[in-house]
Amino acid sequence: MAALPPRRFAGLHLSDGISPGNLVASMIMAFAATMIITFLPAAQPLLLLGVLDGQGADQGRVVALLAAAAEIAMILSLPWYGALADRFGRRPVVVTGFALCGLSTLLFPYAGNVTVLVALRVVFALGVAALNGMLATVAIDYVRDRSRGKSYGLIGLFSGLGAMVAVLGLVRLPAIIERNLGGDGGRAATVDAARYSFLIVAVIVLAVAALMWVTISRIRVDAASARIPLVRLVREGFALARDPGVALSYxxxxxxxxxxxxxxxxxxxxxxxxGVREGGLSPVEAVARGGAVVGVAQTVATLGAPLFGWLGDRLRRQDAVLVAQALAAVAYLSTLLVDDPLGPGMMAVAALIGLGEIAAIVSAGPLLAQQVPPAVRASAYGVQTLCGAVGILVISAVGGTLFGSWRPAAPFAVAGVAGLLVVAFGLVVRRRVVPRPQQEQGETPAVRPAVP
Incomplete structure (x- = not known):
């Protein structure tokens, strides 16, 4: 019997057994995951100032402690989440990620001390790790190779929209609720507003978790992975780096x-x-101006995601990574030309940074999918996301140190130099990147439900 033509939806060629509803679920997942991941850091000052009664002298230490605990939890868990997704299917890991984020969000405003707050932040980070790894994996699972760039572009678009809803809508909930509660506007009102706000967000996230249980595909990409031990899957994720294409993607x-x-x-x-030191702005005015600059970068990144996804399907995967990394490096190094971050030139640089940022993110995933067998795909994406978490620690630490000792553009310069090093590495290995044969890329998943 002749093979049926591949199904298409929203311009994407769907993998066998994947429905348009499954693809829509992946977009909802990207939107909701980025929304909650963005909401917590933005609302964190409210927890420190209001719920913990403004331990002013300790706030910097607490923020650093929370960030360190979260990054360590993510680094330790990411490879295991990938292995679990290969062994038991994507759906349980996705639902677990949303459930952990939702439950910790619900409990955050009730943290009476820093120890409890750190513990909840670790739980939240474990949820974030699950979602970060699965966003990339599901985006690749659901479409054929020819559409994987566009799939990543759509994931980037919906992720950007989720971030905008968080910073423009959800973070304003406490102020809105506090006004409606009335009272004297003291700490009690702030605590109540925080609890109601976090309750609303938690209910939304838990509802998404339930929706994902119903809508994420239960079809296994490769049935053989159900019989591979977890430790071997984790080890294989790291061993794949021997492939030049995988190493470039990592x-x-x-x-x-x-x-x-x-x-x-x-x-x-x-x-x-x-703005405060040299621009004559008040702290509130300076924060507003800073938010506008970031808003330009993120808006351009959101709008540019589908464009770079489309472009990624028209270039060789390794070439798309090289173009993206070169663009990002130029964008970040261009900050060295900015003397006045309050001037119009900063807006142009922010727009360029947004393009470079999303190009680099969108291009790496499809290259990895092209190079790894489906049985260990999620394990590979767990390691790739782990590389990203380590990159955040290293580049932020070096750039943060140079921010004060050298110049404010230092973190961006460090990122630009790191991007150029990736370009140099890519130029060395690009001719050695050999795509896996199509039949080994999970184009036709085995129709077998995953173990719930």
Whole structure:
């Protein structure tokens, strides 16, 4: 019997057994995951100032402790989540990720001390690790190789929209609720507003978890992975780096994820510090200006995601990574030309940074999918996401140190140099990148439900 033509939806060629509903579920997953991942850091000052009664002198230490605990939890768990997804299927890991994020969000405003807050932050980070690894994996599982760039582009688009909803809508909930509660506007009202706000967000996230249980495909990409021990799957994820294409994808993720973190952390800080010290702005005005600059970068990144996804399907995967990393490096190094972060030139640089940031993120995933067998695909994406987490730690630490000792553009310069090193590595190995044969790329998943 003649093979049926591949199904198409939203311009994407779907893998066998994948429905349009499954693909829509992956977009909802990207939106909701990025929304909650963005919401917590943005709302964290409310927890420190309101719920913990403003332990002013300790706030810097607490923030650093929370960040360190979260990164360590992610680094330790990411490879195991990938192995679990290969062994038991994607759906249980996705649902677990949303459930952990939702439950910890619900409990955050009830943390009476720093120890409890750190413990909840670790639980939240474990949920984030599960979602980060599965976003890339599901985006690749659901479409054929020819559409994987566009699939990543759509994931980037919906992730950007989720981030915008978080920073423009959800973080304003406490202020809205506090006004409606009335009272004297003291700490009690702030605590109540925080608890109601986090309750609303938690209910949304837990509802998404339930939705994912129903809508994420139960079809296994490769039935053989159900019989592979977890330790072997984790080990295989690291061993795959012997392939030049996989090594390039891992290196690109190391830089790309750090780029994203640097934009969120250091771009507004640069603007605020300069605005207060030299620009004559009040702290509130400086924060607003910094938010506008970041908003330009993220808006351009969101709009550019589908464009770079489309472009990635028209270039060789390794060439797409090289173009993206080169663009990102130029964008980040261009910050060295900015003397006044309050001037119009900064907006142009922010737009360029947004393009480079999303290009680097969108291009690395399809290259990895092209190079790894389906039986260990999620394990490979777990290691790739781990590389990104380590990149955030290393580049942020070096750039943060140089921010004060050299110049505010230092973190971006460090990221730019790291991007150039990836380009140099890519030029060395690009001719040695040999795509796996199509029949080994999971184009036709085995129709077997995963173990719930």
């Amino acid at each position: 290196a690109a993720s190391f830089v790309a994820r750090a780029d994203l973190s640097i934009v969120a952390a250091f771009l507004p800080l640069w603007v605020v510090v300069h």
